[in-house]
Amino acid sequence: MPTVLFDTKNLLTDLIARYRSRVDYLAIRLEESEGSSIILRGDKIETLSEGLSIGGQVRACYKGGWGFASFNQLSTLSDRIEEAVTAARIVGDEETVLAPIPIIQDVRQLPLLGIDPRQISLTDKKALCDRYNQILKGYDPCITTTSVRYGDSTQRVIIATSEGTLIEQSWVDMEMRFSATARNGDLVQTGRETTGSRKAYDDLKNLDEQVCSAAQRAVNALSLPPVKGGTYTVVIDPILTGLFVHEAFGHLSEADMTYENPDLLEVMSMGRQFGSEELQIFDGAAPEGHRGSYFYDDEGTPATTTQLIKDGVLVGRLHSRETAGKLGETATGNARCLNYHYPPIVRMTNTWIEPGKTPVADLLGGIKEGVYARNWLGGMTNGEMFTFSAGEAWMIRDGNIAEPVRDVTLSGNVFKTLGDIEAIGNDFYWDESGGCGKAGQSGLPVGCGGPSLRINNVV
Numbered sequence: 001m002p003t004v005l006f007d008t009k010n011l012l013t014d015l016i017a018r019y020r021s022r023v024d025y026l027a028i029r030l031e032e033s034e035g036s037s038i039i040l041r042g043d044k045i046e047t048l049s050e051g052l053s054i055g056g057q058v059r060a061c062y063k064g065g066w067g068f069a070s071f072n073q074l075s076t077l078s079d080r081i082e083e084a085v086t087a088a089r090i091v092g093d094e095e096t097v098l099a100p101i102p103i104i105q106d107v108r109q110l111p112l113l114g115i116d117p118r119q120i121s122l123t124d125k126k127a128l129c130d131r132y133n134q135i136l137k138g139y140d141p142c143i144t145t146t147s148v149r150y151g152d153s154t155q156r157v158i159i160a161t162s163e164g165t166l167i168e169q170s171w172v173d174m175e176m177r178f179s180a181t182a183r184n185g186d187l188v189q190t191g192r193e194t195t196g197s198r199k200a201y202d203d204l205k206n207l208d209e210q211v212c213s214a215a216q217r218a219v220n221a222l223s224l225p226p227v228k229g230g231t232y233t234v235v236i237d238p239i240l241t242g243l244f245v246h247e248a249f250g251h252l253s254e255a256d257m258t259y260e261n262p263d264l265l266e267v268m269s270m271g272r273q274f275g276s277e278e279l280q281i282f283d284g285a286a287p288e289g290h291r292g293s294y295f296y297d298d299e300g301t302p303a304t305t306t307q308l309i310k311d312g313v314l315v316g317r318l319h320s321r322e323t324a325g326k327l328g329e330t331a332t333g334n335a336r337c338l339n340y341h342y343p344p345i346v347r348m349t350n351t352w353i354e355p356g357k358t359p360v361a362d363l364l365g366g367i368k369e370g371v372y373a374r375n376w377l378g379g380m381t382n383g384e385m386f387t388f389s390a391g392e393a394w395m396i397r398d399g400n401i402a403e404p405v406r407d408v409t410l411s412g413n414v415f416k417t418l419g420d421i422e423a424i425g426n427d428f429y430w431d432e433s434g435g436c437g438k439a440g441q442s443g444l445p446v447g448c449g450g451p452s453l454r455i456n457n458v459v
Contacts, residue, residue, distance in 0.1 A: 008074065012160040015081060020162040022085050023062040024096035027161045028077070029298060030056040031340045035153035036117065036125055040133045042146055050122055055340040060084040065092025068343050099324035099331040101301045103164040108295040110171040114200025117152040117174055125150055128204070132211045136180045139215035142222060145181040150204075155339075157298075165300040173197075173291060173445050175435065176204050178211050182218040189406065191217030191391065192377060194433035196291050196445065217375075217392050220404070227393065227405040233370040233422070234410060234458040235363045238429035240390065242448030243376045245281060246351045246434065248386040248414040253283065253308050253316075254334070254346040254438075255323035267384070267415070272314045275418040278356050281309040283318055285333060285349035290447035291432045292349035299344055301333040309418075320346050338441040345439055352449035356424025363423055363454040370396035371458075373408055387411040411459050425452035 012028050020026055032054050039047040055072035058080045067087030069080040117125075129148045136146040156170035175196040182189050191214040197203035236244070251257060258265045284305030285294045294303055299321050306316045319327075320335035323346055335344035364372070375391030393408035394401050434446040 009158065009160070009166060011077075012158070013166070015078060016160060016162050019060075019081050019085055023060045023088055023162070025059075025061040025098060025162055026081070026085070027059045027159065027299065028056060028081070029059075029337075029340060030074075030158040032156045033153060033339065034118070035151065036122055038122075038126055038129050038148075038150040040129050040146075040148045042137075048122070048126060053339070056080075057337075057340045057343065058084040059343060060088040061092070061096050061098070062088040063092030064094035064096050065090070066343075067091070070341050097325035098321040099319070099329070101299070101321060101331050104296070104300060104302070105164075105166045106295070107168045109169065110198060110294065112172060112200055114202040116172065117201040118154060118172075120201055132176075132178060132207065135208060135211045136178065136215050139180065139212065140182065140219045142182040142184060142219050143180050143215060144183045147177070147179045149175075149177040151175050152201075159296070159298065159300045161300060167296050167300050169295050171198060171294065174201060174204055175433070175445075176207065178207075178214045180215040180218045182215075182222055184222040187222055189218050189221035190377065191215060191221070196432045196434070198291050198293065198445070199289060221392075221406040224404050224406040226407040227371065227395075231457055231459050233367050233396075233454065233456050235367075235370065235372045235396065235452060235454050236390075236410075237374040237452055238425075238427060238450050239375050239431050240373055240388065241353055241450030241453050242351075242429070242431040243379060243388060244386070244417075245353050245450055246348060246436070246446065246448045247379060247381045247388070249281065249308075249418070250283060250348045250351045251381060251438070252384065252414065253318050254348065255317045255319045255327060255329075256346040258317065259323050259326050264383075268314060268317065270314055273312055274309060274314055274415060275312040275421055277311040278424050279309055279312045279418065279421060280307070280354035281352070282307050282354070283334070283348055283351040287350055290350045290430060291434065291445040292351075292447040294349075297333040297335045297344070298337050299331075299335040301331045301335065303333045303349070306332045306334075318346055318348065320344065336444060338444050342441050345441070347438060347441075347444055348436060348446055350447035350449070352430075352447075353424070353451060353453075355426050355428045355451040358423040358425055358454075360425045360427050360452050363425055363452055364396055364401070365399050367396045367399055371405075371408060372396050372401055373410065381414075384414050385411070386414055386417075412457075417455060417458070420456040420458070421453055422456050423454040425454075427451050
């Protein structure tokens with residue numbers, strides 16, 4: 001891994017000292033990144049590459065106005081600082097309000113627990129993808145299209161600010177995605193699986209069962225009846241719970257969504273009751289070993305764990321320093337950027353619902369006619385409204401799992417749905433497959449978790 005950026009700390013300190021008097025706040029983020037990308041679609045190789053990226057960004061704030069510049073030549077850094085400072089001074093006309101954080105000098109590395117993907121050749125990574133692709137293609141003659149995606153990225157970052165923070169941190173992230181599409185006449189069904197890790201390349205080496213599961217769901221769905229549309233009591237598994245808490249509730253907890261929207265800020269007012277006393281929701285990068293975990297965010301704020309809902313009541317939200325300052329709250333360490341091309345914005349890290357007390361088998365009890373949904377196929381949110389497609393589903397009849405069905409799409413209003421959670425299972429699962437998108441920054445690693453849930457009145 002190159003070290004050119006990591007011999008520049010004195011340069012950063014000197015440049016910040018030169019320009020700090022012209023602005024209220026100045027931050028420089030330098031980044032070295034290397035990684036591999038492989039995409040196989042059927043018999044074709046769409047992507048097979050290794051890359052190295054070196055660059056950085058400058059953020060300046062003056063009277064509440066921000067200037068931003070990115071670069072990939074260190075020799076242009078002083079010019080980029082000048083650009084960011086000038087832009088901030090042009091647009092600034094209010095007051096710079098940034099929540100205070102500790103001034104830290106530190107060097108940290110997220111530890112790998114097994115093989116580093118940089119020790120594996122691109123040829124061997126391609127061979128792994130080929131093996132999984134052959135499993136998909138050979139599963140059943142009905143399968144017409146397959147896709148295997150592999151990606152790994154190693155990032156090393158320096159953050160230096162005019163307040164005196166100087167942080168160096170690094171991590172490795174890996175992800176694989178599989179999909180199989182099966183066809184019978186005009187009927188087309190797709191099965192998907194995704195997994196990720198910040199622990200070891202080993203976590204991607206023995207996924208045959210998951211790969212087969214994607215193919216099996218696609219083939220099985222061809223012979224299943226579609227679910228009859230209606231409003232049901234639904235039981236969802238932990239993977240769908242994780243997707244729900246991230247997409248439907250987590251984004252609404254990002255404070256830049258609220259402080260710019262007075263109507264949403266009123267809806268998301270502290271102390272409002274959204275669910276039963278059993279409902280506890282958290283987000284945080286402090287829990288170790290997950291894809292959304294780190295030591296410091298991209299503003300140098302230490303990672304935390306933030307409780308968003310306590311006993312069914314809204315008690316917290318996710319912040320950058322600016323959103324926390326403007327709302328008079330505490331910075332939570334949720335300012336993140338995908339890479340040096342983008343400024344940090346408020347993003348989730350690992351988001352989860354705490355397990356409850358109900359045994360999973362008891363979640364079905366008393367349901368005359370309902371739906372049991374597992375895994376995810378896709379989904380979208382629009383403000384407080386959500387729509388998710390389940391990877392597989394069964395009808396519930398008289399408290400028992402009955403016939404499987406296809407084309408199960410769940411939709412509703414997140415606030416009403418939180419209130420309609422009737423029981424929370426005592427199980428729990430972390431889903432490390434997340435790649436979150438927001439404001440053009442797609443694929444940011446996150447973790448999601450939760451227990452099985454029983455929810456009433458789901459469309």
